Amino acid sequence: MQRLYCIFWLGLKEMISLRRDWVMMALLVWSFTLAPIMEATGVATTVNNASIAFADEDNSPLSRSLAAAFFPPEFQPVVQIEPGTGAAQMDAGRFLFVVAVPPGFEKDVRAGRAPEVQVLIDATAMQQAGIGANYITSILGSEIRRFAIGADLLEPPPVDIILRSAFNPNRDSVRFAGIVALIGQIMWLTTILTGAAMIREREHGTIEHLLAMPLAPFDIAAAKIWANAAVVLIAAALSLIFVMQGSLGISITGSKMLFLFGTALFLFTATALGVFLATLARSMAQFALLVMLTILPMLMLSGGETPIEGQPEWLQVGTLLLPSRHYMTASQAIIFKGAGFETIWPELLWMALLGFALLATSLLLFRRSVAQ
16 A cells, blocks of 8 residues: 555656646647647648639530539639630639630530540649549549430449448548547657656656665656556547547547547556656657657557558558557547447457556566666
8 A cells, every 4th residue: 555655646746747847748738739630630631622713615504514513612613714714824823723615515425526624733732633633533524424314325324333431421531530640649648758757767867866765666667657647648538528529520429438448548558668668768869769760650550541451461460569559449449430348348458468568578677777
């Protein structure tokens, strides 16, 4: 009981030290507020509010139906411009896309000829230009095909393919990217806070003061683990409610408490990793390099950036040893699919086993560094 009492007060001391570190506090606030929002909304994977113009030289029912097929929120209302002015309008930065319909377009379609529709794209906006070109091609092709079937110029396809997107019907990239960003910030911050706390004690010389007390290396490490894990867990819970649901409007399908329970289990693993890296490093600069070499691959291989199934088979087996993979899998199953404990318990078990292994290794190295 006395040992638990000491660990508890050591953890409170760690929280007070963190509160006085304004750089770390600013990093903590940034990482769970503006950083997920910018990551979720800053990189567009869909066309949004793109400006488009039509140079319609045909002025037929078919050409007018093509212009009417573009509407918000993907595109701004279509603006009709004079033929031949599309390039000048794009040079002036007024439009991102210009569609030019030649004269006699509908007549050529009815005659079975293959008329051309010219699409001018401002490729300086690379992301929107590449995605928007596919959008425009698909919309124009669908409208022309619908007209041809209605005019008995084309037989309807024998099979009607219906697509249904599970767990994200609107294919909203913000919802997915926001949660992945939050999980990534949890991974980064937990490791950084714990490791920085260990190195701060060593650089300030207070580690010797702690060892002069009736404390074991386990007590020191355990205090830093629970204190930093508690700070990140509270920040993650507030970010989930006020940033993910409040600012980004992300709906949580599953249980928030189950997600936080899985987060707490992962924090135990991540803080143990932070102690491990801090024991290997001899300075804050070395620790920063080790964090980049460790956490960045963990995030890339966790399944948030690319699916696990898309990785080489030998690498898929290796990712089983990464706690980030199990945490990402469990979190996405809870938030997007509404999975319960009976579904994600293998991932939670993996995280617990990896956490205990990391903690045992970290304590062994910590005792050796203290002895030296």
